[in-house]
C-alpha cells in the first residue's frame with residue numbers, strides 16, 4: 331500500500347498545488363487533498379484555531395482536521411518567503427506550531443522550511459522533503475524538475491494581456507481568498523452572471539507588477555504589498571477597468587496597511603469606483619450580496635450618467 335500524504339486545500343496550496351502534488355506523486359506517494367472549503371470545515375477550523383486568527387488561517391485548521399485521520403503524513407511547510415527580499419505574513423512561519431498546538435491526534439508533520447527570500451534554493455528544500463521518503467537523490471531531483479516544469483507552465487497559462495473591455499472589474503486580495511470560492515462567496519461567478527469580466531492580480535505579468543510597484547514612494551518589503559500596489563498603479567495608468575473590489579480578511583495585519591494604501595491611491599488619483607469588502611467567519615452571504623449588487627448597479631448607472639459624477643461628491647480623499 332502506498333504511503334499517504336495530505337495537503338490542506340488552503341493558504342499557499344493555491345499557489346503551489348501543482349508543484350507539491352506532482353512532486354509527491356513522482357516519489358510514489360498517494361497525495362490526498364482536502365475537499366473544497368465547506369461549512370463544516372470553516373466551523374471545525376474556527377473552533378480549533380486561536381480566536382484572533384484570520385479566517386484563511388482558521389480555514390486551514392479546518393482542512394487539517396478533515397485530513398488528519400486519512401493520511402500517514404501531513405505537509406505543512408514553514409513558509410518564510412516566496413520571493414527574493416520580500417517578507418510574507420508571519421503567520422506562515424509559525425503555521426506548523428499553530429496547528430500542532432491547536433489540533434489533536436495529528437499524523438506525522440512535514441514542516442520543512444521553504445525560504446526563497448535570499449536565493450532560489452527551492453530544489454534543496456524539496457530534496458530535504460524527498461529524503462524523508464526515499465534515499466535516492468537522482469529520483470528526487472528528477473521528481474522536482476518534472477513538478478517544477480508543470481508548475482511553471484500552469485503559472486504562465488494564468489497570465490493575460492490587459493485588454494480594453496468596458497466590463498472589466500478587478501478583484502484584489504490575497505490569492506487564497508480569491509481562489510477559495512466558499513470563502514469569497516463565489517464573487518467571480520456573481521460578477522460573470524452580472525455580465526462583468528473579472529481580472530485577478532495573478533493574471534498580470536510579474537515583471538509588470540514589479541515595474542509599477544517601484545512607483546510607490548516607500549520600501550515595498552512584503553510580497554502581498556508588492557502584488558497589490560503593483561496592480562493598483564498598473565490599473566491607474568492603464569485605465570482599462572470599470573471598477574476595483576478589494577477582498578480582505580478581518581484581522582489581517584498586512585491588509586490594515588496594504589488595503590488602506592491601495593484605497594487611498596485609487597481614490598486620490600482616479601475616479602475608478604473602489605469597494606473594500608472585509609470577510610470573516612460571521613459574514614453573511616445576504617449582506618455580502620447586497621453590497622456587491624449595489625456596486626454592480628452603480629457601475630451600470632454610471633455609464634448612463636453623461637456627467638459621470640457621483641451623487642455624493644467627487645472624491646472622499648483629496649490630494
Ligand code: SF4
Nearest residue numbers: 384419579582583584
Ligand atoms: S496575510 Fe492576512 S489573511 Fe493572510 S495569513 Fe496573514 S493575517 Fe491572514
